[in-house]
Amino acid sequence: MPLGRPPLVSITLGEKGGRVSCSLAVRGRHVQTASAYGKFGRATCQAELPSPTPTAAAG
Numbered sequence: 001m002p003l004g005r006p007p008l009v010s011i012t013l014g015e016k017g018g019r020v021s022c023s024l025a026v027r028g029r030h031v032q033t034a035s036a037y038g039k040f041g042r043a044t045c046q047a048e049l050p051s052p053t054p055t056a057a058a059g
Helices: none
Strands: 008-012 019-026 029-037 042-046
Touching: 008 019, 019 042
Parallel strands: none
Antiparallel strands: 008 042, 019 029, 029 042
16 A cells, blocks of 8 residues: 555455455454355445554754
8 A cells, every 4th residue: 555545445346246355454463354245245344544653852
């Protein structure tokens, strides 16, 4: 995923169908899983990014 942008994964099956799933982790923490099956099924995983952690000032 591009850095600084909220992650988004969207998968759409075709007319032959099938089964698909996505799983999303942000900074190593699981945030969402989605599954789809059948003709034109769709699985979408998305999340908001956590706020940046302030760094200690050097000095």
